[in-house]
């Protein structure tokens with residue numbers, strides 16, 4: 001089975017480009033100055049209709065919405081699109097192109113489903 005420890009999670013957050021995740025989720029982005037803007041992914045709290053509030057930061061691989069004053073990493077993007085935490089990690093592993101390295105035997109205390 002696929003299991004993720006904190007180190008795995010960190011790697012996936014760094015390795016899988018936020019653009020990959022946007023493409024996978026069908027999130028479109030537009031050029032806004034020197035940055036790319038997406039519509040705020042936090043649809044529950046922010047009914048964003050116009051590009052220019054939420055920007056992609058490639059250096060940290062996150063998006064930040066200036067209206068909500070919140071940052072979103074790739075796990076957040078997946079979760080805001082209906083993925084559970086564990087499913088989001090599995091999907092990132094899938095997008096990383098090397099799913100198999102997260103195959104682990106659930107026999108150690110330090111591995112387990114993230115809560």
Ligand SMILES: [Zn+2]
Pocket residue numbers: 040041042046048053054065066067068069
């Ligand atoms: Zn927002």
